[in-house]
Amino acid sequence: MSPLLLLSFALQIACCVHVARTGRPLYWVFILLVFSFLAVIIYFIAEILPDLRHNPSARRTVRNLRNRIDPERDRRDAAKLLKASDTPENRRRLAEESLRSGDYAQAAELYEHALKGLYATDPDLMLGLAKAQFGLGDAQKARTTLDALIAANPGFRSADGHLLYARAVEDSGDLASALHEYETVAQGYPGEEARVRYALLLRRDGQLARARDVLQDVLDRSDAAPKYYQREQRDWIEAARRELAVLPRA
Structure with a gap:
């Protein structure tokens, strides 16, 4: 045949x-x-x-494939739009694309210029700026920006923003506060990253038994989760499995 x-x-x-x-x-x-x-x-x-x-999901797959073929396409399009019309929305879009592509310096500059007037305390813009600052290695500045975000927008909720805050607190050297932030965000974070990072900090703090419990919970939750979730969280699940294998007994 x-x-x-x-x-x-x-x-x-x-x-x-x-x-x-x-x-x-x-x-x-x-x-x-x-x-x-x-x-x-x-x-x-x-x-x-x-x-x-x-x-x-299909649109996301197509977008990811397109980004692999031409990773700068969306950023170029956003830059053209901003050049044609310098509006807050176009500036935001280019900032987001710069952040996605890893150009944290340009992203920070764009967010800083966008945070003016009516948008001076816009929570999404402030969160974007904090992400850019963290990407540039300035955890303390990212923490300060997020503290200002919380003060100006007490009702704002973002799981990714909360995780970023925990990481910024950790990298700024305040381990006790970081443990508290990780414990809080890990309870409702839609993925395993927060729990794995929490376990790593627990191990660093010498709380080996608690770290083991958190890592085991990651594996137990993942085993009971749908296949698509296991695929999406594969890297963090594998990280939990590796850490659990080498974690000393308390």
Whole structure:
């Protein structure tokens, strides 16, 4: 049997399975089996492609693939928009893209210029500035910015912002306060990074039994979690497994 024919069969079967799993009309099965490649193309355009456009996970996958091919595309587009119209939103967008690409110096400059007037205490802008400052290695300045954010916006909530605050406190040398911040953020953080970092600081502080409990909790939670969560958190799960393996008994 030719490779082309095998590919045709494989695509037809895959599409038929998709029809059954997603509850599409069963006439698609007949069309797919009778018209081969042409039916596969039509089915993809008519039924699969619209789902991909409206599926956040699929859009994220496409965006990540595009960023791997041309990682500076979004940043260039944001720079063009800012050049054409210097608005707070365009400045914010370029700052976010600079932050994403690791250009913390430009991101910090953009955020600082954006934090003026009506936006002087904008929590998202202040959080972005703190991320840029932390990326530049200035944990104390990032902590100061986050303290100002909290004072100006007491109702603002951000899991990533809270984790950044814990890291800034740790890197500024205030381990007791950092332990408190990590313990708090680890309780509701949507991922395993906060818990793993908390365990690492517990080990550094000599609290080996507590560190072991936190790491074991990471593994237990992950084992019971859906597969997509395990894939997303794979790096932190593996980090927890490695740390637990070498952690001395208390």
